[in-house]
Amino acid sequence: MIKNFFWMCSGADTNILKNSSKAEQTKFVGIGATVFFTAVMAFIAASYALYTVFDSYVAAIFFGFIWGLLIFNLDRFIVSTIKKNDNKWKEILQVTPRIILAIIIATVISKPLELKIFEKEINQVLLTQKNELTLANKNQIxxxxxxxxxxxxxxxxxxxxxxxxxxxxxxxxxxxxxxxxxxxxxxxxxxxxxxxxxxxxxxxxxxxxxxxxxxxxxxxxxxxxxxxxxxxxxxxxxxxxxxxxxxxxxxLMARINALNKLPWLPSFFIFLLFLAIETSPIFAKLIAPKSEYDYKLQDIENAVKMWVTQKENQRKNVVATDHTLNQAIYNELADEEEIYNYKKQKAREILQFQADAFYKSQKNIVN
Incomplete structure (x- = not known):
């Protein structure tokens, strides 16, 4: 059950994985676990950050859970859309926007946790700022x-x-x-x-x-x-x-400003940690050679692509054939005398009806 859950987290096709080797299954369990625990860390970070804003456990946990789901969905989407092909440069070009998005997500996740990790130091900075503000406030008053x-x-x-x-x-x-x-x-x-x-x-x-x-x-x-x-x-x-x-x-803003007054190196290492966690599934799929799962997925996609292409060609052929048949049928009908006489009779009736209607309207005007 846990294995299937992590497969789902990785965004892979579980039907393909069930028929794949143990190594392939284990690889995607690791990718899914990374995506899941990144979302858990995002939930914890967002809950703490929102608690400093709302000062309510219920609101912080609720909105933190929503944020964790959002990060989970983004990471799962990023990992699942990376396709292996035979050209490494195309793969690098493919993952570049996903890496940029991963850097943004890592920054957003790491910042609230930095606030919690360096809480004592931040409180000391805030205390100094509060004392300065108190003196300035007294002088201003x-x-x-x-x-x-x-x-x-x-x-x-x-x-x-x-x-x-x-x-x-x-x-x-x-x-x-x-x-x-x-x-x-x-x-x-x-x-x-x-x-x-x-x-x-x-x-x-x-x-x-x-x-x-x-x-x-x-x-x-x-x-x-x-x-x-x-x-x-x-x-x-x-x-x-x-x-x-x-x-x-x-x-939250005061704490972020206080954090920026502390030495930057510890915060930078924490950011690198989360960046490594966030980008590890991407680099794992980028560095790994084309595996059994990729070949099977490519085979399924190619089969679907060929089937769709065949259906499109078939539709085009049906339309072209129908057009040719209709053209031949109408050309043959144009040469039949019976159709000609019938259309001639109907045209005569229409002209007579128009003449009678015109006569009646002119007669009404004169009278």
Whole structure:
């Protein structure tokens, strides 16, 4: 049963193989097994690749199975259409487009398996890229909020500076009226005279302005600090919202790009492996000499070709003979007087009928 299954996979005529030698049967079992297991590898590769896209085992297995069937059908078609003949150059020319197709199939099959084999290395590359994207994302979001934050921080600094300036002014007035009272400056008269009272009043007025300024500016500073907190929270919210997009940056295209950043030699060897598997049935049939199966298949095809050619020639001869017979029959009938008189009578009746019809139509017009 397994032997018949692999014969079917090879695309060979099982009726011919059943009557062939054991060596011939074994050869086509090997070709069929290669085609089958290539399709299995294609199924595994496609399922893994599609899982990275759909993130669903059911969808990945279903579409991977469809892809495996497609590759199986293509490989079986490629192998079954290679015919052995006596001219090697014709054989090479015959298999050239099939080899090109096999290279394309090998590339498509090997790439998802490379992604799985080098998964750890790819994850490391993706992690580095994600970290870079995270920093770039934070910097990009920060550029949206930085101007407003710096503006508010400048305004807070200005409000604090106003308080410090007023404090310095008030302290200077305090030192002035104290010095006046001590007699160390101003009028240099010891005691609390009129000048002292005037300077004391200026200080008290400046002190009242300072207290009011502190109340007003602290309220403004508190409001602006609230704005800063809101902006910081909004910035953090945007970073949190966009981070899942960066964390999900591990799709099929991202992994392929990450794979391309790794050394190319290991991937190239894997590709060569699958290329060898994919093209091995083709080269096996190309290199192998014309065998028992090829002769029997050629004999069947030649018999069918000769039969079709004979039928076509027979049809042509039948048509030519029928044409000759018809021509002779009609020529002989043309010489018979009975046929001549009969056709003459019918022609006379037609002319009379046309004349009567014309007369009636003209009579109706006149009336």
């Amino acid at each position: 920060a550029t949206q909020f930085t101007p407003e934050i710096e503006k508010i921080q400048t305004e807070i600094k200005q409000l604090k500076q106003e308080i410090e300036t007023q404090e310095l002014k008030t302290n200077a007035l305090y030192n002035t009226y104290i010095s006046e009272a001590e007699g160390t400056a101003g009028t240099k008269l010891l005691g609390k005279g009129p000048v002292y009272k005037e300077k004391r009043e200026k200080h008290d007025a400046a002190l009242a302005e300072l207290e009011q300024l502190k109340i007003d500016n602290k309220a403004k500073i508190l409001n602006k600090e609230t704005q800063l907190s809101q902006l910081a929270a909004l910035q953090k919210q945007q970073e949190t919202t966009t981070q899942p997009i960066i964390d999900g940056f591990d799709g």
